[in-house]
Amino acid sequence: MVSNRLVTAIFAAAVISIPTARAHAEADAETLVNALNAVFGKHPGVRAAHTHGICVKGNFVPSTEAPSLTKAPHFNSKTPVGVIGRFSMGGGDPDAPNGQKDNVRGIAMHFDLGKGNNTDLLLISAPVFVAKDPDQFLKLLTAVATKDKDKIGAYFKENPNSTRQAEFLNARPVPASYGTVDYWGVHAFTFTNADGKKQNFKYKALPVGGEVGISDDEAKKKDPDFYRPELKDRLAKGPVQYTLTAILGEDGDPLDDPTALWPEDKRKSVNLGTISITDFEDPKTCDEAIFDPTNVVDGVEGPANDTIFPMRSQAYAVSFSRRQAPQQ
Numbered sequence: 001m002v003s004n005r006l007v008t009a010i011f012a013a014a015v016i017s018i019p020t021a022r023a024h025a026e027a028d029a030e031t032l033v034n035a036l037n038a039v040f041g042k043h044p045g046v047r048a049a050h051t052h053g054i055c056v057k058g059n060f061v062p063s064t065e066a067p068s069l070t071k072a073p074h075f076n077s078k079t080p081v082g083v084i085g086r087f088s089m090g091g092g093d094p095d096a097p098n099g100q101k102d103n104v105r106g107i108a109m110h111f112d113l114g115k116g117n118n119t120d121l122l123l124i125s126a127p128v129f130v131a132k133d134p135d136q137f138l139k140l141l142t143a144v145a146t147k148d149k150d151k152i153g154a155y156f157k158e159n160p161n162s163t164r165q166a167e168f169l170n171a172r173p174v175p176a177s178y179g180t181v182d183y184w185g186v187h188a189f190t191f192t193n194a195d196g197k198k199q200n201f202k203y204k205a206l207p208v209g210g211e212v213g214i215s216d217d218e219a220k221k222k223d224p225d226f227y228r229p230e231l232k233d234r235l236a237k238g239p240v241q242y243t244l245t246a247i248l249g250e251d252g253d254p255l256d257d258p259t260a261l262w263p264e265d266k267r268k269s270v271n272l273g274t275i276s277i278t279d280f281e282d283p284k285t286c287d288e289a290i291f292d293p294t295n296v297v298d299g300v301e302g303p304a305n306d307t308i309f310p311m312r313s314q315a316y317a318v319s320f321s322r323r324q325a326p327q328q
């Protein structure tokens with residue numbers, strides 16, 4: 001049975017859908033943000049997703065190999081590139097517990113390109129997203145919002161690709177820290193180097209100190225906000241560092257489906273450089289702008305046929321404008 005909410009969502013979207021999104025006419029940015037609010041509640045003045053987070057700062061030092069793949073300035077810089085970052089828990093709960101196993105951790109970053117310009121990179125602690133396109137994401141959110149086990153079960157039965165992220169997370173321990181887990185860019189990007197050579201790839205950041213997890217029992221005993229004091233202690237000892245890598249795509253690797261796993265262990269990986277998080281930053285610095293995955297720079301392209309990618313930019317803009325006007 002189709003829920004009233006889905007009928008309402010389809011109707012609302014049909015009225016205001018834009019022609020370029022014909023193939024995904026149901027799910028526009030407003031509808032998706034409303035659907036996120038239906039699942040997680042409407043919380044004035046904060047993000048509709050990845051609501052629980054910590055603003056940080058640091059720098060990025062590119063590797064010597066990075067220029068062979070891309071002409072992008074931050075991968076060719078001779079001096080450390082300033083980074084404003086935000087760690088977060090997935091979902092729209094402002095109090096999302098840090099010990100939740102089947103939730104992603106996120107790191108969003110602005111790389112300072114000078115003269116007021118920046119480029120963004122958003123990573124999560126899983127190699128895949130929960131939906132292959134905006135319509136599927138709307139269907140998932142609509143099913144979850146019903147809180148009806150049968151409807152949710154039916155959704156996952158019909159959409160097995162949506163289960164991959166939780167399967168991945170549940171097969172690993174709860175990360176002990178934002179600083180001890182791997183992060184992926186999820187989408188397939190394309191680099192262009194100074195000779196015009198193109199290379200498809202996926203971003204992955206690996207903690208320099210290695211992955212560290214805690215048991216489910218330990219996680220249950222932790223304060224829901226334990227990542228903040230943990231990060232404070234960690235930063236007091238030195239920067240929290242990640243090696244940013246590019247997993248190189250090969251012929252046939254899907255470029256348009258963020259639920260599709262690439263066989264990482266069979267793919268070449270290139271070190272792009274080191275991200276160092278050095279300190280906390282005033283939350284205002286993270287909240288006064290959007291971390292937008294489509295904010296790329298010459299030498300890096302987003303996926304042309306992955307319909308989630310451009311939708312993110314639109315949905316983040318909707319969330320941003322609402323959190324700037326919290327009375328709405």
Ligand code: HEM
Pocket residue numbers: 032033036046047048049050053086087088106107108122123124129133134137184185186258289290291308311312315316319320323
């Ligand atoms: C159509 C699919 C998606 C929708 C509708 C969506 C929605 C949102 C929204 C509304 C926000 C808050 C934006 C703001 O207020 O600034 C957000 C943040 C975020 N999203 Fe998504 N998202 C989608 C897909 C993804 C994917 C595939 C990733 C994987 C990398 C991802 C990672 C993140 C991260 C890391 C943040 C936190 C950014 C920050 O700290 O400001 N999202 N998302």
